[in-house]
Amino acid sequence: MFVRDLLGLVSDLELCSIAGSVGGGVRTATAMAREDFTASASSPTEDEVDAARAAVVAAFRDAFQRGDSVHFAMLLGQCFSLPAGCSLPQCDACMEGSARDAAAARNMACDQRDKAFEYAEGVHARLPAAGSAAAGLQYTPLLEAAAAGSGMLPSHRSPHAGGAGTTSAASLRVTDWAAGADTCVERSHLPESDAATSALLAAVEAEEASLLAEIARLRRRQRRQAAQRRKLALLQHVVTDRLRGAAATIQGDVAGLLALTRDRMHDLRDRNLRGRAHLSLLRYLSVHNDAFFIWHSGPFVTINGCRLGRLPAQPVDKAEINAALGQVALLVTTIANRLGLAFSRYRVVPMGSYSRIAPADDQKSMLELHFTGRMFAQGRMNTALKALLVCIAELGEYAQSVDRSFWWPYPITHGGERIADLHVTIGSKDAAWTRAMKAALTNLKWMLAWAFRQRE
Numbered sequence: 001m002f003v004r005d006l007l008g009l010v011s012d013l014e015l016c017s018i019a020g021s022v023g024g025g026v027r028t029a030t031a032m033a034r035e036d037f038t039a040s041a042s043s044p045t046e047d048e049v050d051a052a053r054a055a056v057v058a059a060f061r062d063a064f065q066r067g068d069s070v071h072f073a074m075l076l077g078q079c080f081s082l083p084a085g086c087s088l089p090q091c092d093a094c095m096e097g098s099a100r101d102a103a104a105a106r107n108m109a110c111d112q113r114d115k116a117f118e119y120a121e122g123v124h125a126r127l128p129a130a131g132s133a134a135a136g137l138q139y140t141p142l143l144e145a146a147a148a149g150s151g152m153l154p155s156h157r158s159p160h161a162g163g164a165g166t167t168s169a170a171s172l173r174v175t176d177w178a179a180g181a182d183t184c185v186e187r188s189h190l191p192e193s194d195a196a197t198s199a200l201l202a203a204v205e206a207e208e209a210s211l212l213a214e215i216a217r218l219r220r221r222q223r224r225q226a227a228q229r230r231k232l233a234l235l236q237h238v239v240t241d242r243l244r245g246a247a248a249t250i251q252g253d254v255a256g257l258l259a260l261t262r263d264r265m266h267d268l269r270d271r272n273l274r275g276r277a278h279l280s281l282l283r284y285l286s287v288h289n290d291a292f293f294i295w296h297s298g299p300f301v302t303i304n305g306c307r308l309g310r311l312p313a314q315p316v317d318k319a320e321i322n323a324a325l326g327q328v329a330l331l332v333t334t335i336a337n338r339l340g341l342a343f344s345r346y347r348v349v350p351m352g353s354y355s356r357i358a359p360a361d362d363q364k365s366m367l368e369l370h371f372t373g374r375m376f377a378q379g380r381m382n383t384a385l386k387a388l389l390v391c392i393a394e395l396g397e398y399a400q401s402v403d404r405s406f407w408w409p410y411p412i413t414h415g416g417e418r419i420a421d422l423h424v425t426i427g428s429k430d431a432a433w434t435r436a437m438k439a440a441l442t443n444l445k446w447m448l449a450w451a452f453r454q455r456e
Contacts, residue, residue, distance in 0.1 A: 063075060105214075109215050110211075123200060289448070292448065293305075298314070302324070303328060311431060311434060322353040322371055326352040326369075329348050332395070341395065345387070346360060355370060369384040385425060385426070386417055403450070420436070
């Protein structure tokens, strides 16, 4: 609708010229319109006007659908500038400059016309009045001087007889009048023999006619430019209103989208903070802490709820001690596998309540890490407890070789026989053995935390 309103302000000839420039399939701009936009060219037919309007509308629609703002602006420029007779759309300052140029040309034409009239009046003042022979003698030199001074006519002398003869008197009447912008000089009763004066006045009249025609052409052009300025002002107002409406709509849409994006960003930021907080909590969690839960119950250390130790006043069943030692053997093996460490002296075989330890160089000789009830079984169990403490010491040595800051809360000494200066063998002092088991499991708890932190 906007393009059709715009084309309604353009004449048929100008519309065909625009269509020719965009390839509308009609006669070209050179054949349809001249530079000054006069009606001298042939007028287009109705079919050509309809075809031109369809071609221009299609060009606008194609540029709008493709998002080609440059081509769209060029088409608008042609619709603005072609009726104004300029190559580009002119601003108000440019239009005022064109008007000033037209006024200057008109003033120059008026000055030339005034000078021509002044010259004609000067020639008329030099022409003598009719009636005497002496005046007839003065007429020819004055006319020749005027013609020679103007540079327009050749010198000519009127014929006369003898020294005392008289020349036929010439009657000259010059009538001046003003009718609007048209002014003319009427010549009558000139002597037929005065060809120079006749040619002079004919030249003045021809110059006057050309100047008047130029003035008329400039006035017509000025009127067309004024009409085009009014059209452009109206079109500029329509385009400005529609652009402002479109800009307001786009601004509202962008503001809504920006608010929606800002809310979405805040929501994502909150979710990110919650995820980070949850991740920081998960980093401190380990499935191995739940699988091998080491705690205490009174004077006894516990692993997964099984007490390890015994006291005369608080006896612990041997089955519970065997289950606790099986959990300890499994924990030592799990830590070693986690670190990729192979023990050099012993091999731990976790088998629940019937776990065993074998020397590395003798796979057939097994040491029971549990109470069996057989004869001399306690000595073999003490040897297995020493071997288990040796394996725990190897884990500590490996950790210290990797991390210089690692240290045991309870040092293991005497080749794995003592921890915190307490014997790990079962004897008459059950309280000392109970404290030794508590120190050993405390070291394993530290080792478990360090091993899985190193892997992360």
